[in-house]
Amino acid sequence: MSKRSISYFYDPDVGSYSYGSTHMMKPLRMRITNELLTAYGLLPKMDVQRAERATAEQMTSFHTDEYIEFLSKVTPETVEELTFNGARFGVSQNWDNPAFEGLFEFCALSAGGSVAAAKRLTSGAADIAINWAGGLHHAKKGEASGFCYVNDIVLAILELLRVYPRVLYIDIDCHHGDGVEEAFYSTNRVMTCSFHKGGAFFPGTGQLKDRGSGVGFGYAINVPFKDGLSDQAFHAVFDPIMEKVMEIFQPSAVVLQCGSDSLAGDRLGCFNLTMQGHAHCVQHMRKYNVPLMLVGGGGYTVKNAARTWTYETACALGVEHELDPRLPYNDFFEWFAPRYRLEVAEGNLEDLNIKNDSLKVLRDEVLQNLNELKAAPSVALQDIPRESVGDHLGLTFSESDKPDDLDKRLAQHSRFVYELQEPERSDYGSEEDSDDGSGSSRRRTRRTRNSRRTKKMSILTNEWEETPTFDCHEPHEPINGGRPRRQFFESGIVWQIERVPVVGGYKGSINIHHAMENGGQRDDVEMNVDD
Secondary structure, eight states: OOOOOEEEEOOGGGGGOOSOTTOSOOTHHHHHHHHHHHHTTOGGGSEEEOOOOOOHHHHTTTSOHHHHHHHHHOOTTTHHHHTTTTTSTTOOTTSSSOOOTTHHHHHHHHHHHHHHHHHHHHTTSOSEEEETTOOOTTOOSSOOBTTBSSOHHHHHHHHHHTTOSOEEEEEOSSSOOHHHHHHTTTOSSEEEEEEEEOSSOTTOOOOTTOOOOGGGTTOEEEEEEOTTOOHHHHHHHHHHHHHHHHHHHOOSEEEEEOOGGGBTTOSSOOOOBOHHHHHHHHHHHHTTOOOEEEEOOOOOSHHHHHHHHHHHHHHHHTOGGGSOSBOOOOTTGGGGTTTOBSOOOOOSOOOGGGGGGHHHHHHHHHHHHHHTOOSOOOOOOOOOOSSOHHHHHTOOOOTTSOOOHHHHHHHHHHHHHHHHSSOOGGGEEEEEEEEOSSOEEEEEEEOOTTOSEEEEEOTTTOOEEEEEOOOTTSOOOBSTTSSBGGGGGOOSOOOOTTEEEOOSSSSSEEEHHHHHHTTTOOOTTTOBOOO
16 A cells, blocks of 8 residues: 555644533543554654644634634633523533633634644645544534534635635534535535434434535535444445545545544444444545545544544554554553453444345435536636735734734624614514604514524434524613623623714714714704713
């Protein structure tokens, strides 16, 4: 097997973070993986890197400013206040995504590794780049989901698109990669291909008929399986579909999300794949000799996730046959009792996919959809900027020249006021015309706060639960007699409907229409002076 140049990204701090003692997600699994790689002597065979942590500016290339600002401020003590009791941003102590100590630093570490891995590929410094701390594929543009807060995969793909015309994203996590698919659902430059559990299973998306929209129609591939998926059944679908995708789409780079919750015995999974069956995907994609990026993802039986990612790192190096199945001693040796072997054996789950030829029907339908794509989409060539627009114009800030807190609060408030200019129709109730003798006036009756509710599926229970939706167009009300609900956007200025604050040397407020008519000049007749 030919050699590849491998870049491996790892930050020793990753194992220091915790979602909570009883939470399913354990960042410690990345540290255990690194310990196994060290014990097997694989690190000297790779270019080991410690990536710079992603900045807020890098995160906002996909996520909204408000969401990243929230992540940078939220703590376990303030999460209920900043999210209005779980109504915004998908973060709540009573939900799948808790606010834990060091949340933003953990997100920066994960995203920074994936972005740095993408840069190694685009620069030609590596053939394969690995970041097992990445793969958080559920995070949305302005919302956390499924234990994922910042979508490092989308950030990495955006970096790859600066150089490569087409990028293929493959997801073998047991859960559908909805966050990545949603981000690139309407483009043909990124093909998303997800192999996952279908039906009433988190996140409840990824049906076979979901194929993209607009110019991206046909470039979203979803392969939903049933319970008990075995190695043989998985390979019978994965191999022909990937061969067809590589033939038709001709990607310039491949991102493979190796979520290990599709392994047998996972605490939240329902498949029956072995370690070798899971790693077959890495081996299969490696042979195409296309720049390849490997990221982690799900995996809630910690020792199995560490075993599999160690073995798949060896697959990337092409030395998987040299590994001794008997685990070498390491700092976490006792975790692998009682067998102490580098293996994940299949369980006794029945494979429901092979009944009634449903597997063959699924494979044939996906291949038929791929046949409808005539050729790989072309992209116009252009110069690649070596620096961002902000750097070129001198608008970025160094650590010693950051905007002060007042500038940040004013910027937040400006965005808030801008959003208020065109409220959605759905945010209002019925409208009535009334005549009070001085002309007709329109009266709007606002809906009661939290009258609109949305449903979200929990990754822990796979059940739909209602969550409140905060209406930002409603009047500010105190929480339990305390500060107003819009404290997150508070700037110290009181804004009134159709009124603006006046700071021109007198006290009071002025009607905005008269201010525009008078060119901002004082009009004592139309003013409400507070003496």
